[in-house]
Amino acid sequence: MSTTPPVIGTRMDANATTNDAGEARNAHGVRVLNMERLSAPKRRRRNQPAWLGSTIANIVLLVAVAYALLPALWLFIASTKNLTDLFGTNGFAFGNEFHLWSNITYLFQTQDGIYLRWMLNTIGYAGGGALLAALLAVMAGYAFDKYDFGGKEKLFGLVLVGVMIPATALALPTYLLASKIGLTDTYLGVFLPGLVFPFGVYLARIFSAANVPDALIDAARVDGASEMRTFFSVALPILRPGFVTILLFQFTAIWNSFFLPLVMLSDPKLYPVNLGLYVWNTTALSQGNPDDYLLAITGSLISIVPLVLLFMTLQRFWRSGMTAGALD
Numbered sequence: 001m002s003t004t005p006p007v008i009g010t011r012m013d014a015n016a017t018t019n020d021a022g023e024a025r026n027a028h029g030v031r032v033l034n035m036e037r038l039s040a041p042k043r044r045r046r047n048q049p050a051w052l053g054s055t056i057a058n059i060v061l062l063v064a065v066a067y068a069l070l071p072a073l074w075l076f077i078a079s080t081k082n083l084t085d086l087f088g089t090n091g092f093a094f095g096n097e098f099h100l101w102s103n104i105t106y107l108f109q110t111q112d113g114i115y116l117r118w119m120l121n122t123i124g125y126a127g128g129g130a131l132l133a134a135l136l137a138v139m140a141g142y143a144f145d146k147y148d149f150g151g152k153e154k155l156f157g158l159v160l161v162g163v164m165i166p167a168t169a170l171a172l173p174t175y176l177l178a179s180k181i182g183l184t185d186t187y188l189g190v191f192l193p194g195l196v197f198p199f200g201v202y203l204a205r206i207f208s209a210a211n212v213p214d215a216l217i218d219a220a221r222v223d224g225a226s227e228m229r230t231f232f233s234v235a236l237p238i239l240r241p242g243f244v245t246i247l248l249f250q251f252t253a254i255w256n257s258f259f260l261p262l263v264m265l266s267d268p269k270l271y272p273v274n275l276g277l278y279v280w281n282t283t284a285l286s287q288g289n290p291d292d293y294l295l296a297i298t299g300s301l302i303s304i305v306p307l308v309l310l311f312m313t314l315q316r317f318w319r320s321g322m323t324a325g326a327l328d
Contacts, residue, residue, distance in 0.1 A: 072304070079103055079301045083290050086297075103298040114268065115276065115299055122255060122272040123306065124187070129194030130251035137197050137250075138243050141204020142235055146217060156205070162198030167253070171260045178264060189264045190272070194254045200246040207242030208235070244317035248310070255307060273303045 074091050080103075085095025107115050144156055174193050175184065183189040212235050220230040236243070261275045268276065277299050284292035 075297065075301050075304075079298045083294060086293065087290075100298075103294055104302065107295055107298045107302070110295060115273070115295075115302075117269060118271050118273040118276040119303070119306075121187075121270060122274075122303075125190055125194060125257075125272055126251050126254040129191055129254050130247050133195045133197040133250045134200060134243050134247040136195060137200030137246050138204045138207075138236065138239055139231065140201045141206075142208045142212070142231060142239070144201070144205045145208035146212070146214070146235075159198045159201050162196075163202055167257070168259050171263055174260065175263045184264055185266050185270065187270060190257075190261050190270075193260060194250070194257070197246065197250050197253075200250060203246055203249075204239070204242060207239055211242075212238050241317050244314050248314060251310065252307065273299065277303070 077092060077094060078086060080098050080100040081089070081095040082097070082099045085097075085099075089095055140159075144152065144159075170193075178184050178189045183192070216234060217230060220234045225233065255272075256274065257272070258274050258278070261272050262278075265271060265275070268279070271279070277296050280292045280299070281296040283289055284296065
């Protein structure tokens with residue numbers, strides 16, 4: 001068998017011949033490759049219009065948007081109804097009168113305004129917990145990236161294992177540990193577990209490796225800056241998009257946390273808002289109290305407002321942070 005490599009050309013040799021296998025060979029018997037044919041774009045499949053792919057993608061996108069927004073739309077419309085319209089009209093049709101403001105007033109007056117207390121509890125759990133968790137995660141990720149110490153990669157492997165363990169699976173062990181040290185039915189029993197965020201450590205290491213040059217850190221050390229000052233004055237401003245991204249992730253996770261407060265708390269005054277709404281909804285189902293349906297629905301609508309405002313306020317940092325570690 002001949003091992004002569006083929007000749008690559010932009011056009012077919014005039015003396016080239018084609019054998020039964022469809023191969024073109026020149027006068028010396030060397031196979032000739034036609035680059036014009038190789039580089040020509042593939043023809044579109046027959047009977048496949050150019051707009052079909054984009055149309056399918058747009059339909060899938062619209063379905064995803066509808067899946068996300070329709071529950072929120074139903075929640076808003078239901079919050080504008082009284083009990084008669086809530087159970088007597090279509091879920092996506094407004095009632096005869098607009099009762100949103102009266103429902104909100106009733107919500108904040110029920111049980112001596114306990115809903116406001118639940119909201120403040122949730123802001124404390126999620127806001128304070130996410131802020132400290134993001135700071136600790138960024139510090140840990142920066143340390144994993146910039147420092148060399150024994151067992152670093154093994155320790156980081158444990159962090160990745162923590163990423164894969166769902167928080168719900170840790171709720172019961174956390175409760176048992178908290179009961180041993182007297183933290184059940186306290187603010188700290190819900191607040192302290194939110195400070196641990198392995199996924200944030202993972203993200204912070206990626207952000208640090210992609211955006212904080214080692215030369216910049218070395219220059220700060222040469223100038224006499226301490227390690228803490230180097231981190232807070234040099235590295236942290238660069239890592240701000242990553243910090244905000246981690247903050248938003250953890251804030252949302254704590255805000256939506258349900259099972260840990262459920263097993264940790266028994267005093268209604270310590271409840272976060274989602275646990276309080278669950279109690280109202282359960283009361284409406286078990287005791288047949290229809291007023292609690294309106295409380296749960298209107299309270300659910302109000303509870304998503306802080307999340308929307310937070311994302312709208314920090315979205316410019318969040319967008320840049322999500323792509324900070326991407327490859328060019």
